[in-house]
Amino acid sequence: MRLRLCHVNEIVDDRLLAEMPDSGDPVLVIRDAQGVHVVDALCPHQYAPLLGGELADGILTCPMHHWRFDVRTGQSPDMPVCLQRWDAIVDDGWVWLTGDD
Numbered sequence: 507m508r509l510r511l512c513h514v515n516e517i518v519d520d521r522l523l524a525e526m527p528d529s530g531d532p533v534l535v536i537r538d539a540q541g542v543h544v545v546d547a548l549c550p551h552q553y554a555p556l557l558g559g560e561l562a563d564g565i566l567t568c569p570m571h572h573w574r575f576d577v578r579t580g581q582s583p584d585m586p587v588c589l590q591r592w593d594a595i596v597d598d599g600w601v602w603l604t605g606d607d
């Protein structure tokens with residue numbers, strides 16, 4: 507699978523709310539020193555939008571109840587919950603979702 511998600515220039519202030527090309531579901535694109543990460547735009551707890559969450563050292567904190575997620579793995583460092591994430595690469599300025607079909 508290889509789906510074009512967005513252009514890197516669309517990512518402003520380290521993040522972008524985008525839509526999955528196949529479903530239209532919202533996803534959060536995050537750019538940091540480690541690269542580009544694509545995660546669910548909604549918190550798995552009570553579905554708060556994560557776009558406004560604090561991001562520090564790869565840890566995204568939900569603005570509603572402060573659950574934390576590592577955007578590189580989706581795992582919470584605090585509890586056994588996981589934020590859905592997708593493999594992504596940057597190629598020729600575009601962010602692509604990759605992975606098995």
Ligand code: FES
Nearest residue numbers: 549551552568571
């Ligand atoms: S909705 Fe995100 S921690 Fe509760």
